[in-house]
Amino acid sequence: SYELTQPSSVSVSPGQTARITCSGDVLAKRYARWFQQKSGQAPLLLIYKDTERPSGIPERFSASTSGTTVTLTISGAQVEDEADYYCYSAADNSNYVFGPGTKLTVL
């Protein structure tokens, strides 16, 4: 199927580790990417090619993959990391799919 599933919300205290999962059959064959979207802003690419971090993205953001599930990890989450997080993948050669998004609360 071309659906990606994510938890609707995750909540952690500052300094704790936040983990956000993204699951879907397509992830067994296609790379996952992660975007961060803060309120009123355009999305920001956090992770590409399952686990790669673009330059300028803090090291506390990392990702791992296992079968049909990818996990975004924010080590030592900060208040400024409060945002919506979306996973994204190419569903096939002509279609793309976003996960429903996860609202991260850090307080």
Added chain:
Amino acid sequence: EVQLVESGGGLVKPGGSLRLSCAASGFSFSDYSVNWVRQAPGKGLEWVSCISGSGTYIYYADSVRGRFTISRDNTNHSVFLQLNSLRVEDTAVYFCARERATGDIDYWGQGTLVTVSS
């Protein structure tokens, strides 16, 4: 500096049309695919359409196929999205976004709001 600037949004009645534009700068425009992604108020991201760098390959989401048309002008570094037969459920902020050859969307514009209402 890579920049993508959308324009053309506004208020339109159901059944109406709009043409969105995305002006790009700061990179070799024809080397990149460009996507349109939308976000309804308070909702998540939804991929809408993609056009390859040369304009040869074009893809649409099922929800807009047959109503929306994507095109590009590589001379003027612009991508367009023609929205026809608009529905209330098309109300959203429409973002254009650059896609690398690897399939990664790496830069986004700030979006333009389309409101479909009678």
